[in-house]
Amino acid sequence: xxxxxxxxxxxxxxPGTTILxxxxxxxGELVPPAMCYYSKLPGTGGKCRTCLVEVAxxxxxxxxxxxxxxxxCSTPVMDGMIVKNKTSERVQTNRGGVVEFLLVNHPLxxxxxxxxxxxxxQDLGYEHGSAKTRYREERRTFSPIDIGNxxxxxxxxxxxxxxxxxxxxxxxxxxxxxxxxxxxxxxxxTYIENAIDNDFSGNMIDVCPxxxxxxKTFRFKSRVWFLxxxxxxxxxxxxxGKAVVWMFGxxxxxxxxxxxxxxxxxxxxxxxxxxxxxxxxxxxxxxxWNLIGPRKIDRHSVISQGKYATKNDNNPKLLS
Amino acid sequence: xxxxxxxEHAEVPGIASFETYRKHGGYASVEKALKTMSPDEVVxxxxxxxxxxxxxxxxxxxxxxSFLAKxxxxxxxxxxxxxxxxxxxFKDRYLMEKLPHLLIEGMITSSYALGAxxxxxxxxxxFMYVLRILEKAIAEAYANGMLGKNILGSGYDLDLVxxxxxGAYICGEETALLESLEGKRGxxxxxxxxxxxxxxxxxxTVVNNVESIAAVVPIVNEGGEAYAQIGIERSTxxxxxxxxxxxxxxxxxxxxxxxxxxxxxxxDDYCRGIANGKKLKACIPGGSSVPILPHYLVTKTAAGTxxxxxxxxxxxxxxxxxxxxxxxxxxxxxxxxxxxxxxxxFARFYAHESCGQCSPCREGTGWMEKVLFRLEHGMGTLEDxxxxxxxxxxxxxxxxxxxxxxxxxxxxxxxxxxxxxxEWHVNSPQEAQKRNYGLIQAPLEA
Numbered sequence: 031x032x033x034x035x036x037x038x039x040x041x042x043x044x045p046g047t048t049i050l051x052x053x054x055x056x057x058g059e060l061v062p063p064a065m066c067y068y069s070k071l072p073g074t075g076g077k078c079r080t081c082l083v084e085v086a087x088x089x090x091x092x093x094x095x096x097x098x099x100x101x102x103c104s105t106p107v108m109d110g111m112i113v114k115n116k117t118s119e120r121v122q123t124n125r126g127g128v129v130e131f132l133l134v135n136h137p138l139x140x141x142x143x144x145x146x147x148x149x150x151x152q153d154l155g156y157e158h159g160s161a162k163t164r165y166r167e168e169r170r171t172f173s174p175i176d177i178g179n180x181x182x183x184x185x186x187x188x189x190x191x192x193x194x195x196x197x198x199x200x201x202x203x204x205x206x207x208x209x210x211x212x213x214x215x216x217x218x219x220t221y222i223e224n225a226i227d228n229d230f231s232g233n234m235i236d237v238c239p240x241x242x243x244x245x246k247t248f249r250f251k252s253r254v255w256f257l258x259x260x261x262x263x264x265x266x267x268x269x270x271g272k273a274v275v276w277m278f279g280x281x282x283x284x285x286x287x288x289x290x291x292x293x294x295x296x297x298x299x300x301x302x303x304x305x306x307x308x309x310x311x312x313x314x315x316x317x318x319w320n321l322i323g324p325r326k327i328d329r330h331s332v333i334s335q336g337k338y339a340t341k342n343d344n345n346p347k348l349l350s
Numbered sequence: 351x352x353x354x355x356x357x358e359h360a361e362v363p364g365i366a367s368f369e370t371y372r373k374h375g376g377y378a379s380v381e382k383a384l385k386t387m388s389p390d391e392v393v394x395x396x397x398x399x400x401x402x403x404x405x406x407x408x409x410x411x412x413x414x415x416s417f418l419a420k421x422x423x424x425x426x427x428x429x430x431x432x433x434x435x436x437x438x439x440f441k442d443r444y445l446m447e448k449l450p451h452l453l454i455e456g457m458i459t460s461s462y463a464l465g466a467x468x469x470x471x472x473x474x475x476x477f478m479y480v481l482r483i484l485e486k487a488i489a490e491a492y493a494n495g496m497l498g499k500n501i502l503g504s505g506y507d508l509d510l511v512x513x514x515x516x517g518a519y520i521c522g523e524e525t526a527l528l529e530s531l532e533g534k535r536g537x538x539x540x541x542x543x544x545x546x547x548x549x550x551x552x553x554x555t556v557v558n559n560v561e562s563i564a565a566v567v568p569i570v571n572e573g574g575e576a577y578a579q580i581g582i583e584r585s586t587x588x589x590x591x592x593x594x595x596x597x598x599x600x601x602x603x604x605x606x607x608x609x610x611x612x613x614x615x616x617x618d619d620y621c622r623g624i625a626n627g628k629k630l631k632a633c634i635p636g637g638s639s640v641p642i643l644p645h646y647l648v649t650k651t652a653a654g655t656x657x658x659x660x661x662x663x664x665x666x667x668x669x670x671x672x673x674x675x676x677x678x679x680x681x682x683x684x685x686x687x688x689x690x691x692x693x694x695x696f697a698r699f700y701a702h703e704s705c706g707q708c709s710p711c712r713e714g715t716g717w718m719e720k721v722l723f724r725l726e727h728g729m730g731t732l733e734d735x736x737x738x739x740x741x742x743x744x745x746x747x748x749x750x751x752x753x754x755x756x757x758x759x760x761x762x763x764x765x766x767x768x769x770x771x772x773e774w775h776v777n778s779p780q781e782a783q784k785r786n787y788g789l790i791q792a793p794l795e796a
Contacts, residue, residue, distance in 0.1 A: 076540040077708050079748050098747040104540045127744030131713035164737055167720040190706060209535065209706070212518070214716035216706030 049102035066191035067103035075103035145241030178226035188242035259325035392463035398574030400586035405559030438679030441590035450487035475517035519703035538751035582608035585660035595682035628684035636676020639756035641763030646792035694722035700757035728779025
C-alpha cells in the first residue's frame, strides 16, 4: 500500500491506482469531477480535462512538483504524492476554463432536454461555470439523428467523451458507430447513419454524461424529478436483470441500469450490471418486474431540489 | 559557408539511385556499424555527438534511444516520422526527395543500434511522389543486400516499410502517428506509458524525425566526438533550415548550429536579405508553432547579445522575448505583412487540424480562430484581445498532446509583441482593410 495526500487528506491505496480512484476511495468534496472517465470501461479518460489536478509533490523519492496540471483519471499515484484539487486556485480556474470550453458549443436547452436533472455537465456548469457566456460566435449545429430504432442522438449536446464508443467496442460485438471528422467538426455518428442493432446498445444512453444520447421510449414523457426510482429485478437470460425502474403512479416510464453517485453502472456480484435492450426498452409492464424498494438518489445534481437555490441567490456573477 | 554533412551531394545528378549514392560514399555507416561496432557502441556515439531531435522538441536523441525498454523476446521498432506538416517546414521533404538513400542508410544504422528488426517510415499523405522515390530506393537497397536477411553478412536482419498517412497534421505527434500506423484514427495517446515502453502494437518503439535519423550517418562515419565539435555548447552539429517568406533567396539550407541569425538572413551564402529592399518586420524561427519575434528581437536578444541559430540562443528570454529553434521552419515577414491576418491564418490551421479529442483544444482552437477572424475583418473589440489571451492561458498545458500549446503560443506571442497592431485593427477597422500597419516600434527599454 502506498500513501497519497489529496487536499490534506491522507489516503492509503494499492500501487497503480489513479489519483481519481484514490480520491474516490476517500470520497466527499475532494473527488475531482469526471466527464469522460468511466471506471467500468477500460480505456476511457483523459479527454475532457475536467479532472485536472495539481501535483504539488511527485513522490517521496522525487518531491518535485509537476509543472503542468495532470489528468487525475489517468495519472497513477506514487508513494508520498501530494495532490491539490479543491485547495488549488490554479485547478479551480483551469477547470472553470474547461467547463467554459465544454459549453462553447453546447446548447443551453436544458428546459427541453431529457437529461436535465441528472446531467453531469449541468452540475459542472453550476459549480464551475459562469452565468454568462463570452462566446459570441455561431455555434456548431447538427440535426438530431436516429441511431437504431430506440436511440436518438442529439449531436449538438455531445461533448465527445468517447464513452459510448467504448461501450460499443467493449459490450457489443460489432461497432458500427464512432467519431467522424476532426477538431470542432468531430461528431459521433454511425457510418452513413447505419442503424445500431445490438442487444446492449442501450447502455450508450446510460454512459452518456449529457443529453446527446436519449431513450426514444422515454423522450419528452416526463421530467426525471417527477418520477420515483425503484430498485427492481427481473429474470432475464441476456443480462443481470437488475435495474432501476422510474415510475409515476403505477406506470413505468423508463428503465435504467443502477448507477452509483459518480453516474457509473454499479458492480453487482463482481460484474458490471449492464442491462440489455429488452429490459430497458420493452419491459414497461410493472408485472414483469419484482420491485425491491425505493432507490436512493445519491447525486449532488439539480434533482436534489434546493441544492443550488441559496448558492445562486447570493452569487454576484448571476446578479451582474 | 557551413560544412554540409547531410545535403552535400543533394544536387549530384542521379544521387537518388543506389550506384551513384554508393559512389559518393553512401552506406559507409552501415558497413562500419554492422561490421565493426556493437549496437551499444552506436548508441554511445550518438550520445557523445549531443544530437538533439530535429523534429521540433530538441530532445537528445541518444537519451531517447537509451530509454528504449528492452524486454526479452519482445520485438522493438524504429519509426521514422516523415509526417512533416508544420507550416513553414519543408526540410524533410527536400532531404527525402533528393537523398532517399541517406534516410534509408540512417534507418539501417539506427535500427541496428536499437535492435529493431522491422522499421517503418511514416510519410505524410501529401508526399505521394516522395513515397514513390523512397519505395524505389528501398527496392534498390533490398536488391543490393542492404535490407532483408543477413545484411552484409553480419547476421542482422531488417525489413523497412514505408507507409503513407492521410495528411493530418496531428499524425506528426508521435503517439498519434503510432495509432495511425496501426490503422486507427490518429488520436494522440495518453502518456504514460511512453512509446519507449509501449509503442507500436504495444512494443517498445522509438520515433525519430527524418533529419535526426539522417544525422546518425555522419555521426557513425566521423564519430560522435567529431560531430560534437560542430556547433556551440549543447547545440551540436548541423541543422537543415527551411527559409521561407520575404527573402531574396528562400530555400533549404544546411547550417552549422551557432551561426548568427543576422548572417543567416543577410549573408551572401544564405538568404541574402529581405526581398525587394523592404525592411524586416518579424520572424518565426522554428515553424508556425513557435512564438513570433518582432524585428528588434530577431538579430539581438533582449539582453543585447547577438542571437544565434542554436536551441539556447533562440529561446533566450523565455517566451517574453525569445522563441524556439523548433523544426527549423524559418519564416520571415517584411513590413508589408499583416500580423493579425497571419495569426488568424495560423489559428485557422490549428482549428482545422485539432483532432477533437480533448475539450480545451477542440473548442479553444475553433474559438480563437473565430475571434481572430473578427479582429482581422474589422469586427473585433478591445475585449476580444484580452479574451484571446484568456483562451490561450486555458488551453496551454491543459491538453493531451502539444498541439494545444502549439496553437496557443503563436497567438500569445503575436499579442504580446504586436498589441499595437491588434488595437489598430479594432480602432481603425476601415483603414485596416485598406493598408497594413507597417513596422511596430520597439519599446523604449528594448
